[in-house]
Amino acid sequence: MLISGLIGDPVEHSLSPFMHNAAFQALGIDARYDLWHTAAADLPSRIATLRIEGILGANVTVPHKGAVIPLLGNVSETARRIGSVNTVIPRDGQLWGDNTDAYGFGRALGYVTGGAVPRSALVVGAGGASRAVLVSLQEAGVADIRLVNRTMARAEALAVELTEPGCPAIVAEPWSRLEEVASSARLVVNATSIGWHGDELPFAAAIIDALPGDAVVMDLTYRLTAMLRLASARGLRTADGLPMLIHQGARAFDLWTGRPAPIEVMTLAVREAYAARA
Numbered sequence: 151m152l153i154s155g156l157i158g159d160p161v162e163h164s165l166s167p168f169m170h171n172a173a174f175q176a177l178g179i180d181a182r183y184d185l186w187h188t189a190a191a192d193l194p195s196r197i198a199t200l201r202i203e204g205i206l207g208a209n210v211t212v213p214h215k216g217a218v219i220p221l222l223g224n225v226s227e228t229a230r231r232i233g234s235v236n237t238v239i240p241r242d243g244q245l246w247g248d249n250t251d252a253y254g255f256g257r258a259l260g261y262v263t264g265g266a267v268p269r270s271a272l273v274v275g276a277g278g279a280s281r282a283v284l285v286s287l288q289e290a291g292v293a294d295i296r297l298v299n300r301t302m303a304r305a306e307a308l309a310v311e312l313t314e315p316g317c318p319a320i321v322a323e324p325w326s327r328l329e330e331v332a333s334s335a336r337l338v339v340n341a342t343s344i345g346w347h348g349d350e351l352p353f354a355a356a357i358i359d360a361l362p363g364d365a366v367v368m369d370l371t372y373r374l375t376a377m378l379r380l381a382s383a384r385g386l387r388t389a390d391g392l393p394m395l396i397h398q399g400a401r402a403f404d405l406w407t408g409r410p411a412p413i414e415v416m417t418l419a420v421r422e423a424y425a426a427r428a
C-alpha cells in the first residue's frame with residue numbers, strides 16, 4: 151500500500167483525509183492518507199521519511215509551509231514566489247515541493263466567474279493565506295490588484311515582495327481607502343482570519359454595499375459567513391473556501407498519482423465530512 155499524509159501542527163481538524171481516501175478508493179488505488187502531527191523540531195526527520203519507498207507524497211500545513219523549503223531538493227516557481235510549499239512529491243529520489251493553493255484558488259475563482267478573469271481585485275488580509283491568493287491573481291493576469299490589511303506595513307511589505315518584473319503589480323492601500331477601492335473592485339477576497347465564528351465581519355458592511363453590481367465576493371473560510379450572506383443578499387456572486395480546498399487537494403492528487411483527480415468524489419467527501427462536523 152502507498153502512503154501519503156499531512157504534516158502540520160495541528161492536523162487533527164483536517165478535511166484532507168476524507169477527500170484523498172475517497173479519491174483513492176474511487177480510482178482503485180491501493181493507498182491511504184494519514185495525519186502526521188509534527189512539531190517544528192521533528193520536521194527534518196519527518197521530511198526525511200518521505201524518501202522511503204512506498205511514500206506517495208505529502209501535504210504540508212501550518213506552521214511548516216515555509217520552513218519545509220530548505221529541506222527539499224527543489225521547489226516550483228509558484229511555491230518560491232508564495233514562499234510556502236503545501237505539497238511534496240518524491241521524484242527520482244529527490245523531494246520536489248509545490249504550492250497548489252494558488253491553483254486551487256484560481257479554479258475556485260474560475261467556477262464563480264464562468265472562466266472570466268476579473269479586471270480588478272481587492273484582497274483583504276496580508277497573512278499566509280493572502281500570499282497564495284495574490285500570486286494566483288497575478289498568474290491569472292488580473293491587471294489591477296489592491297491589497298488592504300489592518301496593519302498596513304504588512305500589506306506594504308507583501309506588495310513589494312510580490313511585485314516582480316513581468317508580474318502585475320500589487321498596490322498596498324490604507325484601510326481608510328477600503329470603501330473607495332471597493333467601489334471599483336470586480337473581485338473581493340477575504341483572506342483575513344475573520345469569519346470562522348458567528349457573524350463577525352472582516353470590515354464594515356458598507357464595503358459590500360460599495361461594490362459594483364457585477365462583483366464577485368470570495369471568502370477563504372469554509373462556511374457561509376456574514377460577509378457572503380450580505381453579498382448574496384445584494385445579488386452578488388459568491389464562493390466560500392471549500393472549492394479552493396478541494397482544488398488544491400485535487401492538484402496534489404494529480405501530482406502524486408499522475409492521474410486526474412475524481413473532483414466530484416472529493417467534493418462530496420469534503421462536504422459530507424464538513425457537514426458532519428458542523
Ligand code: ATR
Nearest residue numbers: 275276277278279280299300301304342343344352
Ligand atoms: P493566515 O495564515 O490565515 O493568513 P495570519 O498569517 O495569522 O493567518 O493572518 C491573519 C490575517 O487576518 C492578517 O492579515 C490579520 O491582519 P494583521 O496583519 O493586521 O494582524 C488579519 N486579521 C486578524 N484579525 C483581524 C481583525 N480583527 N480585523 C481585520 N483583520 C484581521
